[in-house]
Each structure stands twice: as C-alpha cells, then as structure tokens.
Amino acid sequence: MNTSFLGDKPVHRVGFGAMQLAGPNSFGPPADPEAAKAVLRHAVAHGVDHIDTAQFYGPDVVNDLIREALHPYPEGLRLATKVGAVRDEQGAWLPSGAPADLEHQVEQNLRSLRVERLDLVNLRRFERDIPDGTEPPLEDQLGALVELREQGKIDMIGISSANADTVQAAIKTAGIVSVQNAYSILNRTDDAILRLCREHGIAFVPYFPLGSAIGSGGPKHLAADPHVSAVARKHGVTPTQVALAWLLAQDERVLLIPGTSSIGHLEENLAAGEITLDAEDLALLDKVEPVPLGA
Secondary structure, eight states: OOEEEETTEEEESBOEEGGGGSSGGGBSOOSOHHHHHHHHHHHHHTTOOEEEOOTTTBTTTHHHHHHHHHOSOOTTOEEEEEESEEEOTTOOEEEOOSHHHHHHHHHHHHHHHTOSSEEEEEEEOOTTTSTTSOSOOHHHHHHHHHHHHHTTSEEEEEEESOOHHHHHHHHHHHOOOEEEOBOBTTBOTTHHHHHHHHHHTOEEOOBSBTBOSSSSBOHHHHHHOHHHHHHHHHHTOOHHHHHHHHHHHHOTTBOBOOBOSOHHHHHHHHHGGGOOOOHHHHHHHTTOOOOOTTO
C-alpha cells in the first residue's frame, strides 16, 4: 500500500474512519459490536495504520470498540481523535470548544483508548456551522492543545472543518500537521485549502470522500456520472473506487479515511489505493459536475 506522512510519521495513504462503527448517525451502539470489532481487526491485518475516531462518536462507543478490538495496539498504528464537540440526547452535534472542555475531552480519549499519549488530536471548529463568532477564540483553543502537547499528552495537532484563515493561523501558531475538511470529486469547495496544505507540506484528510447524501452527492451520484462511470469501466473497478483514487491523485499528502461497517466495503476501499489514474482519466474526471448542497 502506498505511504505518505502524518506529520513526521509514515502511514499508508488509505486509512480507516471509525465513525460508522457506532449506531445510525454515529449515535448509540452498533447492532453487532463483535462485527464492528471484526472490521477493525481486518483493517489492521490488511495494512491500515491510521484510524480516525472521536470520543463523541457514539458517544462513548467507538473508542471502546477500538480498544477492545486492538489493544495492545500494534507498533506503528496511529490513532487520530477529535475534540471540540459533544452530542445532545437526540444525537445533535454541539460545539464544546472552551479550553477546559478540550482538556477534559483529551483526558476522556486517553482513558477510553488506554494510551498515555494521543498520536493526533484534531480541533473540530464550528465556524462553518455557526458563522457568528460565538466559538471560543482560536488562539485560546490552540493554546490549550499546545500546552497538552508540551505535557506529552498529545503528539500532533490537526484542525477540522476550518476556513482558510483558520488553517493559516493554526499552521503559524500551533504547527498543525493536518487539515480534515469535507472534500470529494463532487465537492471541491476547499480546493484552496488543499493547495494551502500542499504549500506547507501538511496532510489533507478529506471526510465525506464520496460526497454525502446530506452534504453533496454520494455513491448514487458517482454511479450516475458518465465520466466517473467511463473511468470505472476502463479500470474494471467501481465508481466509488474511482472517486477515492481521484482524491489520492490530487497530492501525495492526501490521506484517506473512508468509513464502513462492512468488511466487503473495507476491502473495496483499500483496493482503491492500488488504482493508478493516468492523465486521460484525470482530464475526464475534471469534467465531473459538482453536486449542489443537499442534493
């Protein structure tokens, strides 16, 4: 499997997003916890060394599944988690980014994953969800994470759901190693942030890599697109695999964390890392039309 870097740590470019191992909408426990743990073990056995998680996936579900399935963790496995949010009783995602909240959430992740230091902590911003300046100041949030890094509780810091100005500030003040934003062949809104990551040599980790039924697109749109379908037929692969391969072709620092609760889909996602798109393929895929938000 092709490799790149998360900070100074080598990782395979196709990792695993553990969010879907919880119940629907990442809320509550899965119907079959043993099947969820089998997916995690299968992923690691087949080369995955970068798993993305969060204490608020469930909440208090996915980290426990990871610990139960994989602890003691194999050498070289990087666990990336996320702070800055909580869930209410209905499963809604709410901001929780005050410095004291971030410290508490880091401690929760340390305990549930049973590690002494978190490999990567992504700060989940809400500036795109609540663009009225009600979030705690970015410098206070990053300051809290930097202090935790200095204490040895965090190895690396990243940022998620952030605008370009926030990314720039985080690079300058906290030395972030990655940006995790929504991005796909169907949603290229953050082209400028991808370029910014390229310029600074940091990882870009797209979530919703196939688009999103809530956000933009999704597998049904990929299958219906004639350009994606043509490339898929040429390589004898699926449209979703083409979409993942397209992301990997954008830059060597793009790391994928597609999520699934199915071993079959997991194997399909991992196989996308072996697809090489040529210039003709990429030119054709450049013609794919973005899908409007909510389509």
